[in-house]
Amino acid sequence: MGQAEMATTLEGLEDALRGKLLRPEDEGYDEARAVWNGMVDRHPAAIARCESAADVLACVRFARASGMPLSVKAGGHQAAGKAVCDDGLVVDLGEMDAVRVDPDTRTARVEPGATLGQFDREAQTFGLATPAGVHSGTGVAGLTLGGGIGWLARTFGLASDNLVAADVVTADGELVYASEHEHPDLFWALRGGGGNFGIVTSFEFQMHPVGPEVLTVQAFHHFDDARDVLRAYREVMAEAPDELGCYPMIMNVPPVEGFPEELHGKPALALVGCYSGPVVEGEPVVARVVEIGEPFLEVVAPMPYATFQSSFDAGTPDGVRYYGKAHLLSELSDGAIDALLGVVDHLPGPFTMIFLESLGGAIARRPADATAWPHRQATFGFAVQAGWTEPADDEEQIAWVRRVHEAMAPHATGGVYVNYLDVDDGDRVAAAYGEHYRRLSEIKQRWDPDNLFRANHNVDPLVAART
Ligand SMILES: Cc1cc2nc3c(=O)[nH]c(=O)nc-3n(C[C@H](O)[C@H](O)[C@H](O)COP(=O)(O)OP(=O)(O)OC[C@H]3O[C@@H](n4cnc5c(N)ncnc54)[C@H](O)[C@@H]3O)c2cc1C
Incomplete structure (x- = not known):
């Protein structure tokens, strides 16, 4: 029995760890307990900055022996902020961020502290990628365990569909390897069941040739045209090849050069996406998106995939106050469009947005019980997210999100993507x-x-x- 197994006090745990154990009085504690959503302000008893699977094992064995609650933090991007607990131990995986890509087998091993940006950077060096999300700061770990929806999902499925194996520290303090062949029940549950089944210390992914340049499109429309644009978008997506991932986003026009000054700060509807196959094959596909309506600004350009993956980072900075709600839709019906535009006439808050995710394609082609992710027949994801800075505005912002969410409920499947649940979505x-x-x-x-x-x-x- 090693020292790690014996630790029943924080002092014992500190001795057992290779990484640091941060207490409230330590430098770096406040930084380590912070998450993306500034509404979350929890004070753990200690934060273990794990450097290896052995450190994670030590934390789990300590929590079992001591009875202290634990939480698990990877990228810290979950809106509900459950990565950090009050008065417990945070198993912080942020230091474990190695990415090893094998171009011959087209696989990658990724430690749980890696962000999407770090993963893409390594993989794109070899012209490879696996589906992920749309923000470079999101953690590979939480995103994958909940499902993982992004620009490549219609082509290659969810991030979790591309997981081929994982090293998992289990609740009884052992390290197991889970794959289709070893502990298949655990492996099934890891792909959509979130962080419920153990702490993953290494992810192994199937990779695919992507880019390095993909054809990207951003077409901004006057908000008054949103109804017609969304209807036309729906028709384009119904016929689009899987390689097109394209989201409608309602956002306030940023006050920057290139956007008409009279529209700064006013809502607009943008169609944003990329074609993940060869650029030249994407040209006629992307042209159909640009032909919709009369955009006041359009940009069609080949771009490094990794750059596109971080294009929207600035719209959702860390530490701002956020509140969001989500639905899944089986179709983007006229009723859904009317309900949305009937309730939204402005976007309160500087970091507020509403978006639809294009699903279907490879996601829908997998059998319903292939993994724990249960929403394969949804064709669109819907999310409304307010982002603001002043605590005094909390009530108004939250009420606005709830109004929009409620208006969309009659047009939704009743299901929801676990990674988009907020703190009050129990x-x-x-x-x-x-x-x-x-x-x-x-x-x-x-x-x-x-x-x-x-x-x-x-x-x-x-x-x-x-x-
Ligand atoms: C700006 C922004 C953009 C986003 N865009 C997308 C998107 O495009 N597509 C998408 O699918 N999602 C997206 N998300 C949602 C994101 O997938 C989830 O918030 C996800 O939980 C983030 O993972 P994380 O590791 O950063 O989070 P964390 O907050 O660190 O972790 C969330 C939870 O995951 C579990 N967990 C984390 N790591 C492990 C591990 N190694 N082992 C076991 N359990 C673990 C824990 O229960 C933890 O509480 C976005 C979120 C944000 C804030």
Whole structure:
């Protein structure tokens, strides 16, 4: 029995770790407890800056032995901020950010602290990528475990569809390798079931040739034209090849050169996306997007994929106050468009946006029970997110998001993507796991019966037993 297994006090844990253990009085503590959403302000008893799987094992064994609650932090991008707990131990994986790409086998091993930007940077050196999200600061870990939707999803599926194996520290303090062949139940649950089943210390992904340049499009429309533009967009997407990922985004026009001055700060509808196949093949496809309506600004250009992946980082800076809600849609019906435009006439808050994600394609072609992600038949994701700076505005901003969300509810599937749940969405967790909730509960009962990993959108280990 090693020292790590014996630690029942924070002092013992500190001795067992290779990385630092930060306490409230330590320099760096406040920085380490901060997450993307500035609304989250939690004070853990300690933060373990893990440097290896052995450190993660030490933390899990300590939490079991001491009874101290734990939470797991990777990129810190979850809106609900469950990565940080009050009065518990944060297992901080941020230092474990190595990425190793094997161009021969087209696979990559990624440590859980890596961001999408770090992953793309390494992989694009070899002209490779795997589907991820649309913000370079998001953590590979949380994104993949919840599903992982991004520009490449229609072509290659979700990030989690491209996971081929994972090293997992389990609740009983062991390190196991999970794949289709080893612990297949655990491997199934990791792909959509979030952080409920263990702490992943290494992800192995299937990679695909992408770029390095992809054809990108950004077409900005007057908000008054939004109804016609969304209807035409829907028709274009219905016929588009999988390689086109294109999102409508409602945002305030940034006060920067290139945008007409009279529109600065006013809402606009942008169609934004990329064609992930060869640039020349994308030209006629992207042309159909640009032909929609009469954009007041359009940019069609080949761009390094990794650059495109960080194009929208500035719109959602770290530490601002955020509140968001999401739906999934089986179709972008006229009713849905009318409901949206009936309730939105402005965007409060400087970092506020509404967007639709184009799904379908490779996501929908996988069997419904291939992984734990249950929403394969949804054709669009919908999200409304307010971002502001003043605590005094909290109530007004939150009320606005709820109004928009409620107006869209009659047009949605009732399901929701787990990675877009906010702090007060506890009653929607079952809808996030959908028809797979019972099976996830059974697997949770097998791998974490005492619910050690509960600082997350929690799968109740007793649901299956109760029903
Ligand atoms: C600006 C922004 C843009 C986004 N864009 C997209 C997008 O395009 N597509 C998309 O799909 N999602 C997107 N998301 C949502 C994102 O996928 C989730 O917020 C995800 O949880 C972030 O992962 P993280 O590692 O950064 O988060 P963290 O907050 O560090 O972790 C979230 C949770 O994941 C679990 N977890 C993290 N690491 C591990 C691990 N190694 N082992 C076990 N459990 C772990 C824990 O339960 C933790 O509480 C976006 C979020 C933001 C803030």
